[in-house]
Amino acid sequence: MMLFASPIWLLGLLTVPVIWYLHRRGPMLKRQPVASLELWPESLATAAQPGPRRRPDPVWRQRALVAALLSLALAGPRLHAPAERVTLWVDDSLSMQIAEGGKTRLQRGLDEVRGALSARSVSNVEVHTLSRPWQVWPSPDAALSALPTSAGEHEPRLPDPTRLDPSRSHWLVTDGADAWVNAWLAQSTVSRVFQTAEGSRNVGVAQLSARPQPTKDGGVAVQVILVNGGNQLETRRLQLSVDASLLDAREVSLAPGSTQTLSLAVRTTPSRIGARLTPADALAMDDAAVVDLASLESVATVVDPRCPAAVQRAVDAHPALRRVQGLRARLAFGCPRIEVPGADQVRLLAGQPATVPASEVRWRGGLEQGAPALPSTLPIMTGTGSSPRAGEVVLMEAGGRPLLTLKPGPPRIVECLVDFAAPEFETAKGAPLLLGYLADTALDETLLDRLARSGRGDDASRVLPLEKLSAPGRPVVGADDERSPVLLPLLLLALVVLAWDAIGTVRRLRRDYFAPVRTAG
Amino acid sequence: MAQGALTAPDLPSQAELRSFARVAAHLLAEHPTPALGSRTVRRRAGLGLQHLDHRDYVAGDEIRHIDWRQTARRQRLIVRQFEAETSGDWFLMLDASSSMTTHDERKWHAAVCATTALSFALLELGHRVAVIGFASDVVAEIPPGRGARHFPAVVQTLRKIRPSKTGARSNLVACVRRLFGTASAFVLSDFLGPSELRPDLAALRERCVQLHALQTHDPGDLALAASGPVELFDVETGATAPAEPGARTESAARTAHAERVLRLRRFAARSGMAFSSWNVADPWQRVLLDHFVRARAA
DSSP: OOEESOGGGGGGGGHHHHHHHHTTTOSOOEEEEESOGGGOHHHHHHHHOOOSOOOOOTHHHHHHHHHHHHHHHHHOEESSOOOOEEEEEEOOSGGGGOEETTEEHHHHHHHHHHHHHHHTTOOEEEEEESSSTTOOBSSHHHHHHHHHHHTTSSOOOOOOGGGSOTTSEEEEEEOSOOHHHHHHHHHSOOOEEEEOOOOOOOEEEEEEEEEEOOSTTOOEEEEEEEEEOSSSOEEEEEEEEETTEEEEEEEEEEOTTOEEEEEEEESSOOSEEEEEEESOOSOGGGSEEEEEGGGGSOEEEEEOTTSOHHHHHHHHHOTTEEEOOSSOOSEEEESSOOOOTTOEEEEEOOOEEEEEEGGGEEEOTTOTTTOOOOOSEEEEEESOOOOOOTTOEEEEEETTEEEEEEEOSSSOEEEEOBOTTSHHHHHOSHHHHHHHHHHHHHHTSOGGGOOEEEOOOTGGGOOSOOSOOOOOSOOOOOTTOOOOTTHHHHHHHHHHHHHHHHHHHHHHHIIIIISOOOOOO | OOOOOOOSTTSOOHHHHHHHHHHHHHHHSSSOOSSTTOOOOOOOEEEEEEEEEEEEOOTTOOGGGBOHHHHHHHTSOEEEEEEOOSOOEEEEEEEOSGGGGHHHHHHHHHHHHHHHHHHHHHHHTTOEEEEEEESSSEEEEEEEEOSTTHHHHHHHHHHHOOOOSSSOOOOGGGGGGGOOSSEEEEEEEOOOSGGGGHHHHHHHHTTSSEEEEEEEEOGGGGOOOOSSOEEEEETTTOOEEEEOOSHHHHHHHHHHHHHHHHHHHHHHHHHTEEEEEEETTSOHHHHHHHHHHHHHHO
């Protein structure tokens, strides 16, 4: 079956009857000027006679042949249909979930893709989402039906645009509201873009965060970031709830494209905090956010009873540590060791008391800035401990003696040769800070800077298309596609006929207009 | 007489003009005078100074000739008529249409020669001479003038006229309104136009005392040099028609031309117009003299 790469060029075949019409009056005769046609009655009579129709100029066949050959050549005839293979990239970000005309942008885009795939009879389709680009749906129908339910959960994680499969045509469904996706598109070889965006109003909760307060009675600081992702001034009512009760409600007005940050202090430490915007808009998924504060709970800590009193007091005073009895703890302070399964440990080793000037203490590179302040004379234990083994990290040393050593876990163990029983720590305030540092190191987190948050960021709520997108790439010919075998012969034949006709025309012009006119007079 | 510089080879020489003027003087003078000192004047209406009679005003009469006293008395416009004199106004009308330019402009050059000679001879006889070149409209015009100084102006104007090769039709009636008073008109044209320009000649005849028409004809207009089928192109109208060159076609053309000449002769006889057909291969002197001889005899 003959197929054409650019069938629009076949419209050029319509020029054939036009060419015939232009030549219908017969061959182009040599023109002879005369003083008056009335002197040539026979000629006038011949022209006026209805008579038999004159045969068109036979040169019309050559010119029609040229037009037909050129049209066929430009149409790109192929003996076999190119098997187009399409990779469909679907922007399943939050803004694609906005409802427009009863359907989400994603659904509308996928509907367009369905139509385009059926129009081009594409059967080899791979579907990827930008949120999970590694996942492939083998069947287009399955992918198109499954996508709407999972969309909007994650923002795009874009693949390397330069490494898209060059043997496939790449299509993209997006709304153009994400600058990163647009930039990715510009660098990619995507050959077709389905941009679906009509609505331009949305206010969303970009982020809801809670941070524990370092106070005696606890409490959290709540921060809500709202964003107006549309192009109109919007007013919403923000409701903040703590566990099951309403904590606060306030009216918020946001200019187009602007963000607003609201802060609130909660005296207690609830298990969850929620924020909701009312009334809801077309994109309901970003109108509410909930943050679970379970991750902010104090760390259960076991303290070896043999530990010095300064250690006991420091643990009790730490707002993020909670002393417990028993074996269910995340952190254990041992003097020198205590067995708590699964818990990270801080081991305060014993030995001969000694002191080193603080000026001789050296922190591991990069730790000086965050290291706690030490007394001018640091009491330490000597005659114990061992040289660090492979994989262990010396965090602090003095005179070549390791004072703090981290043994990466699990469980993580920090061995300390600082003498917390020394009088310097009875009066100085350095013990809590140093013990807090040991706890942070053992747990590998900053206990006093914990944050629980929820939200997708500012860009997720922006629904206004940033630009009218266009595909930077060209359709890719399938690997099994073959170049038209008749293209070159058609072009050559057209050129030969065209040259033949041009030579004839030149001869005729020379005969009629450049040769001297001889008259019988 | 005029010492106009006739350097162009296509214009008659001074000697030819003087020779022609001497011979033509006898034919152009209304009453030739054998000797100086006496002149017989026949009283008839014309352009002169002596008042002859009155008549009703007709369109085209000069306003200055209206006799206002007689007009007031008779309650209609009355103009004075004056006694005609032997010297009058001659309007030479030269066809500058595209049909005059075929075949190396032979007809055009012949007509220019004849016009030059006529103006020279008429000025020699003391007439006032005006020259009008016409095509679709008047393309050049020399107002009536008298005397030796007028001839160079005539020659200069004739040299300036450049007939268009195509698209310029013959519209003789455009010259009619240029005539005034009692004038004589001489038309040089191939009369290749609708009805041989006879309606235009009829309109012209009503505005002049005497009308001469000299039809230029080039035999080349009736021959086709090509061997195969050709497309005839009317240089005036732009119309085209296919033709098959051959004896039959050219014979039909000659017949058509003869019929056109015959229709013009009959029209001239009916309307009191002097008419001659001129094969431009013939010398202009003989053609003009023959024409005036025939006109005088008529």
